[in-house]
Amino acid sequence: MTAETTAPGTTAEQHVGSDLLARRYATLGRHSPLFYNTPLELVSGNGVWLTDAQGRTYLDGYNNVPHVGHANPVVADAVSAQLRTINLHTRYLNSRVVEYAEALLATFDGDLERVFFVNSGSEANELALRLARQHTGHTGVLVTDFNYHGNTITLAEMTTGLTTREPLGAHVRALHIPDVIGASDEQELLERSLAEVDAAIASLQETGHGVSAFLFDPLFSTEGLLHTPAGYVEGVATRVKAAGGLVIADEVQSGFGRIGTSMWGHQMFELTPDLVTMGKPMANGHPVGAVVTTEELLDEFGRHNMYFNTFAGSPVSSAAGLAVLQVMHEENLMARAAELGEHIGARLHDIAEADPHVRAARGRGLFFGLEFIAPDGGRRTAADLTKALVEDLRERGVLISRIGPHDNVLKMRPPLVFTREHADLLLEQLDAALHTLPR
Ligand SMILES: Cc1ncc(COP(=O)(O)O)c(C=O)c1O
Secondary structure: OOOOEOOOOOHHHHHOOOHHHHHHHHHHOOOOOOEOOOOOOEEEEEEOEEEEOOOOEEEEOOOOOOOOOEOOHHHHHHHHHHHOOOOOOOOOOOHHHHHHHHHHHOOOOOOOOEEEEEOOHHHHHHHHHHHHHHHHOOOOEEEEOOOOOOOOHHHHOOOOOOOOOOOOOOOEEEEOOOOOOOOOOHHHHHHHHHHHHHHHHHHHHHOOOOOOEEEEOOOOOOOOOOOOOOOHHHHHHHHHHHOOOEEEEEOOOOOOOOOOOOOOHHHHOOOOOOEEEEOHHHHEOEOOEEEEEOHHHHHHHHHHOOOOOOOOOOHHHHHHHHHHHHHHHHOOHHHHHHHHHHHHHHHHHHHHHHOOOEEEEEEEOOEEEEEEOOOOOOOOOHHHHHHHHHHHHHHOOEEOEEEOOOOOEEEEOOOOOOOHHHHHHHHHHHHHHHOOOOO
């Protein structure tokens, strides 16, 4: 859990005088995470803007769920119209559901031409792993050593990026993902990292688990937005497939045009996954997830399992999903993410060059980061710096967060309706906050 999430018993406790916070503790309990030292009560949103209970507005530089903007009227109207017409599970024919499946699948290449609808990213990954297990007859899974893919028991046994009581499963191997930033020899790094993959696969085979899947986020976002050596991800995929396993691209963070240059994060690489999972931005906040796969895998699973999911892919979910795709298309949001990504990336690189606290600029499209290092001889860690910056930016009216194993990478991932004006405002406030750091 990132540290800007206020744990009960720490600073938020001081504000328990707030009636709403006390009522929340009394109902949701004290472990449900909250951002910021003083929790922020947000009461409304519009596009990239959020308003708190005191009437103050904030630029949203963090939230990827409201993909086409907070309170988007096209989505709200589509959901409302569908709710007023019909909303049922998928055991009856309904054209809206099929229309959405067709529109979503049209964004994929190759034989990724079938979809299972689910309700969340966790559920999508759980189902994808189940398909992989059944298809391969193996249980072994490769993940990264700082991952988060969801909250089911299966996923908790492979989670390395936040606290879970479940130990890493005996059938799980956590790969250290190489990062070219700061590497002196990219080729040597690539070879060394792929040798680690070979060893992990061999170990799964020797222990009788075999390889069912490699589950990865193409942006390595929880991992801190790593920039892998050219050929690394393809190298892992080739090895996994050679061992009989399947490749699962978790596009919960990287999908839906976020990276700007393509609709799906895996399209950055020369590979076709067997399964693609998605959630968060899919329906602008309405709980929708999906697993996209091949006819072969869907058919095999369907022949052996009666799979039914009450709420998934309902007409209302489909209407929301269709509205998101419609707005993305009409407002050309993917191209805009590419253009803004270039603009923001260039500015962040300049900051990284000039500011001794900053090690590197990271990310692509509208998912960008700044990695911090601790000042020489200072008492504050890099995580202290990012924590201070996240809090300071909140005071300046900009919401962002931080990620990575050391909590030292500022995480900026706004709704896709961000414009140049919004980007410049965020950069201006970031600059001002950076200037408050001790020199
Ligand atoms: C990469 C990734 N996969 C899966 C999930 C789980 O999605 P959900 O919270 O919708 O279950 C998350 C959530 O943060 C995620 O970041």
